[in-house]
Amino acid sequence: MTAKLLDAVPAHEPPIGDAVEDIFRRAEAVRRRRIRALLAAGAFAVVGIAATGYALTTLLLPTTARPAPATAGSMSAATDRVLEVVRPVLRASRLRVLAPEPARGDSWRRYRVLTTNGRSRGVIEISTYATPKALCFPVRGHPGVCARPELAAGGVAYARYADDRDIDWQVNEVIARFPDGRVVAVQATGERGTGSAAGGRPAFSAQTAARIATDPRIAMGLGDGENERCAAADSACPVLMVPVKPAGG
Amino acid sequence: MRSDDDGALRRFVADRFPRLRRSAYLMCGDWTDADEQARAALARLLADSHRGVEDPDAYVWCDLMQAFRHGPGRREHIFADAEGETPETVLLLDALHRLAPVCRAVLVMRHAEGFAPDEVADVLGIAEDRVAAYEAAGLRALRDLVTAR
Numbered sequence: 001m002t003a004k005l006l007d008a009v010p011a012h013e014p015p016i017g018d019a020v021e022d023i024f025r026r027a028e029a030v031r032r033r034r035i036r037a038l039l040a041a042g043a044f045a046v047v048g049i050a051a052t053g054y055a056l057t058t059l060l061l062p063t064t065a066r067p068a069p070a071t072a073g074s075m076s077a078a079t080d081r082v083l084e085v086v087r088p089v090l091r092a093s094r095l096r097v098l099a100p101e102p103a104r105g106d107s108w109r110r111y112r113v114l115t116t117n118g119r120s121r122g123v124i125e126i127s128t129y130a131t132p133k134a135l136c137f138p139v140r141g142h143p144g145v146c147a148r149p150e151l152a153a154g155g156v157a158y159a160r161y162a163d164d165r166d167i168d169w170q171v172n173e174v175i176a177r178f179p180d181g182r183v184v185a186v187q188a189t190g191e192r193g194t195g196s197a198a199g200g201r202p203a204f205s206a207q208t209a210a211r212i213a214t215d216p217r218i219a220m221g222l223g224d225g226e227n228e229r230c231a232a233a234d235s236a237c238p239v240l241m242v243p244v245k246p247a248g249g
Numbered sequence: 250m251r252s253d254d255d256g257a258l259r260r261f262v263a264d265r266f267p268r269l270r271r272s273a274y275l276m277c278g279d280w281t282d283a284d285e286q287a288r289a290a291l292a293r294l295l296a297d298s299h300r301g302v303e304d305p306d307a308y309v310w311c312d313l314m315q316a317f318r319h320g321p322g323r324r325e326h327i328f329a330d331a332e333g334e335t336p337e338t339v340l341l342l343d344a345l346h347r348l349a350p351v352c353r354a355v356l357v358m359r360h361a362e363g364f365a366p367d368e369v370a371d372v373l374g375i376a377e378d379r380v381a382a383y384e385a386a387g388l389r390a391l392r393d394l395v396t397a398r
Contacts, residue, residue: 013271014280020263023288027295034296 081221113203121203125238128222129183152214160206172206176213186213344394352387
């Protein structure tokens with residue numbers, strides 16, 4: 001029967017044709033496919049290593065190289081709510097704010113002010129303070145005397161100050177107190193070290209500063225005061241010509 | 250066998266292809282499928298020949314039988330479309346395909362191709378005594394199936 005098995009098959013076996021050439025062509029295709037698979041695996045490994053390295057770097061770097069909070073902030077200008085208020089107010093005075101390098105802290109901002117031609121006109125500093133129970137708006141040259149504040153919309157009390165006695169440190173300043181107790185100070189300082197009264201004049205008036213200081217979005221943009229640092233001595237906070245002092249302080 | 254001797258490779262392929270295709274036909278009962286499997290096995294041998302293949306016969310038959318190991322198992326119907334085959338051949342093929350694939354592989358390699366039991370054991374990856382057992386069982390079943398008709 002095994003002989004039958006051997007004999008049975010070849011009787012109607014199809015011709016071989018070009019099978020040998022076809023087998024060699026297939027072998028070449030198999031080799032090329034293997035080379036491609038090898039190269040793809042190599043490329044995949046390289047991409048995988050690069051992606052892993054990138055992921056590890058982005059995960060680990062922020063914990064080892066976090067910048068100090070009082071210097072350059074990590075928030076972009078696009079998300080700076082304080083800048084969103086300042087920019088249109090100063091644009092009306094044909095001024096612009098240099099946003100890329102604002103100095104900032106949890107409770108304060110400092111931006112450079114430029115003319116539309118790009119000439120520096122000093123800085124604007126905005127700071128917020130923890131809510132004192134009562135606030136005395138100081139009167140320059142009369143310690144212990146409190147000024148009668150002006151009232152803006154929303155019941156915001158504010159006082160304006162202008163000081164040009166020192167031609168190298170001329171300021172227009174506003175201190176505003178909101179009904180909920182939050183205090184905001186806005187100080188426009190002219191270009192320092194010019195040696196001339198005209199060159200060191202602040203870029204905008206105390207009235208313009210008041211429009212910024214009394215805008216409730218400023219206080220909201222600087223937070224609720226929980227991270228406020230400027231009431232305590234902190235070299236990074238803006239130095240105000242007229243400091244904010246609680247009543248009796 | 251190495252890929253640098255193109256003439257030897259061509260002679261090997263030309264000589265083994267018909268035998269390999271017959272083995273494949275006995276395994277699957279279809280000339281088209283058998284032709285495809287035989288070409289694929291020889292192509293893989295050539296692709297690997299640059300690394301040096303110690304026993305090319307063992308390589309290609311092992312490759313071929315691996316392809317059928319996971320294929321269809323026992324057939325339950327007769328070769329109605331085995332065009333041109335004699336009724337006796339059809340009955341024999343049908344009986345062969347009623348066996349388990351490993352049993353069929355042992356019979357094909359031992360009785361159609363003339364491999365020694367130890368070579369069959371190496372190719373199929375089973376013990377030599379199992380080859381003898383499968384062969385005896387396969388022949389007995391084949392005899393019963395053919396005489397029963």
